[in-house]
Amino acid sequence: MFLLGIPLVNGTVVLFVPSLMATVGGRDGWMAPLLAPLSIVMLVALLGPLIRRWPDQSFIQVAQSTLGRWVGGLLGAVFSVWAFHTNAIILRQFGDFIKGTVLIRTPILIVQLLILLAVIWVARAGLEVLARCAAVLVPIDALFLMTIVVLGIRESRFQNLLPVLEHGITPVLRAALIPSAWVSELVCLAFLWPRLNQPRQGPAVLVSASIWTSLNLAVGSLIGIATFGPTVAKVTFSLFAVARVVSIAEFLERIEPLLMIVWVSDNFIKISVFHYVATESLRQSLGLRERKPLVIPGAALMLVLAAASLDSTVEMADWLMHVWPLYSPLVTFGIPIIALCAGLWRMASRGSRA
Amino acid sequence: MVMNKDLHTLSMANEPWNGEPLDTVLQANLTRLREVFDACPDLIIREFLLPDGRRGGVLYVNGLIDVDRLDRDLLHPLVAAPPRPPQWEHGMPAPGLPLPGGQLLGRMGEVVQKILDGVVVLLLDGETAAQAFGIPGGKARNITEPVTERSLRGPKEGFVEDLQTNLSLLRRIIKTPRLKVEEGLAGRLTRTNIALVYIQGLVRPGVLDEVRSRLGRIQIDGVLDSGYLEEFIEDHPYSLFPQILDTQRPDVVAAHLLEGRFAILCAGSPNALLAPIQLWSFLQSVEDYYERYLISSLLRILRFSFAAVSVLLPALYVSVIAFHHELIPTALVMTVARAREGVPFPAVVEALLMEVAFEALREAGIRLPASIGPTVSIVGALIIGEAAVRAGIVSAPAVIIVSTTGIASFVIPRIGAVNAVRMLRFLMLLFAGAFGLYGITIMSLFVLIHLASMRSFGAPYLSPWTTLRLWEWLDLFIRAPRWIERRRITVAAAGGPLRQGPHLKPGRASDRDGNKQD
């Protein structure tokens, strides 16, 4: 479960976000992710009681049982739409990256279709299989990332990080909004709580996963800034650029495929989790019995959304920087909180009646 | 269930004589048996006269029994014995014979069955039952080291075709009554004896029920090798990956039994089946456990890496040559480009051609007599390969890649895994040919999903990696020193958590006893 959470955020973040953060936070951008887990801690603190009260129900089910089928279902549907939409964005980013760096002339649709095939397969095989895949992939990915970082250290100059906090803490805080929006995607894991072996460990898992990803992100952007200095804000995929720079003895160089593998596998898990969450929340809010029939139409919907939502990488970056940090937390925090409040209110009223 | 009618009629249970009781008249019985065994000249019927004047007959299949012992221990005592007639109506087998007691047979079907099983059947005039004596004989292969699983260190015994010998080999290793053997039959016409072997208390009970029911479902004319059974009882019939380990080594079977797996032995086959099995077992060699742990661990890492090489190398070659030219170091790119200049095929086609040729060569080499085999490989590999490179039909790097791949696949110790690797290699190659590295990654994901969803008799196929029991990693990519691996591998096994005592690490006696005063 912990292992599911890591690629969930890592997937997109390590590649894309450092340069966004550097744009806002300058050379102190690497500190921003260290603050991001705070949002998760907050969320967990809020959700804690919810989990304890209904350990075997997702917050949508809780919302349905407390607010009634329709309102709860509506909330669930909003959450589901958010998950689908986010997933489409992820898919789009993924496609853009692959198309921009590896497969220039292959239609983006094919690129996305291939990974969707894997996603559909695993979605039909179930959550357990997905978790097992994550258990295999995460150590490999960690190893590859570590290789890149360690090799990258040779090329980096940590003086580039100086001066620290030149413009005070404010840019850092503003930059922290970006990764916390991503980290808040971990709320998907909260949705999976009821499926945990020991649901009570959920909060701990969530927090540790968020800390781990934040550290990851911090290290990733640290190395990016140390290598490229302020240029990092101008590089679209900074860790990818670091990987391209690495050269040991003129032979151990050109290691960027490692990063591509990490990126593909992380994204596979990420898209799969989101797909699971999206379809499962849809199932719950519609009150369907089976999830499987939703899998393939959901994937098709995502493919369409991914193609239709944004025109270019420029729009994407703009959207990710300005809209996303508000939109995403609104849903990821808002809905569980509404569910929670409703639950508590119902509990309180029932308590007073009794 | 609608059964195939033809099959059903061929089954012995449906023969008209199956349920017939034996006649008291010897000649009637013999006549009936001659009818049943019509055109079976290997059925021998020897008639004789008892001292009390009754007639008797022994029946057996030529070559399955020890005729000398038959004469000495059965016929001679019967014919020359003092006139105390053999009586066995009351369940007591023939007294006074220097033979282990026989079994009483009342029906024709049983008699036929016993004769075919290689047992001597004794019929006497006036008796309503026959008696069966096991006097096994005939030719059997010696116990030798299995050719396909040689090891430098460790036992040199290998299974043979005889089930009883094989079971005895196992019993010789594991001397506990908890080593249980459940016998059964498979194959309606071959009526092959199979044995399910396990250690009671170590194997999970659910697993046993499952395997019993799977074995029980098998309805087939003949079982000629344990491979027949494997296909009927494996979990994922469409998978490329072997889900049951086969071995000809008793020590391997014993090792897996001790880890809580079960074995299926099959008469007529030196290959024992082992399950539930995990993917990694196919990359672990028995010698890992006999050699010292350091070299074993290194060899294991070597094997894992070469297994990966064997799957991925041609695909990587193609994707680098045809997609990602920037990934080749500059010094190398010129060399490769020069070598490929003038080769008419795209890299994928070239690699596919070479791989197919290699597989053909390998297939040709396996079955040829030892005297021709080397010639074929020399002609194939050296002459044709060299000529093809010289003619510019294929490039030298492709030859290097394909032969490296071939060598790499020989590093894998188990043929089942080798075959999976061979097939995977082609799939990878196809995807690499279409999408380069991305294709390889996606294909690897597909394989991973497939592997992750696989189970072998309830145990996850990728365990212990995916089950996160980290201490079991000590015997995964490496083999940790034996004194560290105290905990029992739980992939398959029940039983207590520990499998050995504490403080087994060699050291000075004083340390070992916890006595710290020097």
Next chain:
Amino acid sequence: MALGRRRNWAVALVLTLVTLTGGCWDRLEINDVALIQTAAIDWLPGDRVRLGLEIAVPTAFPGGGVTGGPGRKPSFVVVAEAATLGEALNDLQQTIPRRLFWGHNQAVIVGEAAARSGISPHLSFFDRHREPRPRTLLCITPGEALPLLQTRLVLEPTVGQKLRELAPFSMVADAQFYRFDTRLNDEGIDPVAIRVEARKTLRPGGDDTEEAVEMTGLAAFQKDRLVGWLDRQETDGALWLTGQHRSVLKMIPLALPEAGTGRPARASVEVFRSQTSLKPSMESGRLVVTARISVEAQLMETMGPVDLTRPQVVRQLEYSLAKTIAESAWRALGRARAMQTDVFGLGQSVHRSLPGVWQRLKPRWREVLPTVPVRLELDVKIRRTGKANKPLEFPESEFRQMQDGKG
């Protein structure tokens, strides 16, 4: 249900097969690629760009094999003129049957005119395009770049490879594209590039000369504009000041005369480690930058009766080495000051250590730069003396005589 399942599989299979067979969009065999080795960019009057490419001919490359052979040139040069690099590239692509590929481009040589007018517009292509590697060398040549591609080579097959192989002996780390960009984007530091020239050299094994590309120093920039050159000695100084000397040989003149001949004695050392830190400080209201250079070296050769068994002799050698280093460092500093360029990153060091001071100085840094005093602190150690302790070529007696004379 079983049927439906099977149909799903069939659909998946067909889809996969279709994508596999139809999908070779990006397949490009290595032999359908023209490997660019070096690019030369010149700025022509009329705001036009001339792009020259050195393209490798792999079959003519040296090495064992069945094709190719001596006599063929392992590379050829193509040239196009256009308004932008992209357009020039497009024109070139029309004439070459293989796709131009930048992934193995070793160096970009920019002509002086293009560099002086501001190099950024020409670099944009390399920053954006996916193929060029970040470690590509940026070289500037006085005059035009194109002729350099046509120089003759002896050891290396292409100009690009020669430049790459030469690189370890020069200040290359900061002349790689990504470093150049980093310097360009940071405050208080100016980028540098490698200065390359075609020089007549003696051809090995004969007495005729040939033209070959050589690295002859550094090109100093103010932001993206070339403002001047550093010659070899100044480059040497620059390397000391940036702590990038790796395994170089240094000759040190010694004070003692060579026995018998009256010529000054000399020694050479091999520097195997050098490190520099720039420390700005405010001293009585004035900004001072202290450059601390620590060097470790070992003795390579001694010309003259140098007795290395005596520590004070070694100390003397160290002192001489320090003097040599300081001399070239001063020259480099002086040159950079004259050009008002901060290639050593003095401003950057201020920015990092004294952010407050930097905020004040930043707007007029170019004017301040030449007046900022730099203090050199040298810490030179000769660690080892090689395989001999005393010069073997002098008889012991002569030695003693010398030492007595000196003592």
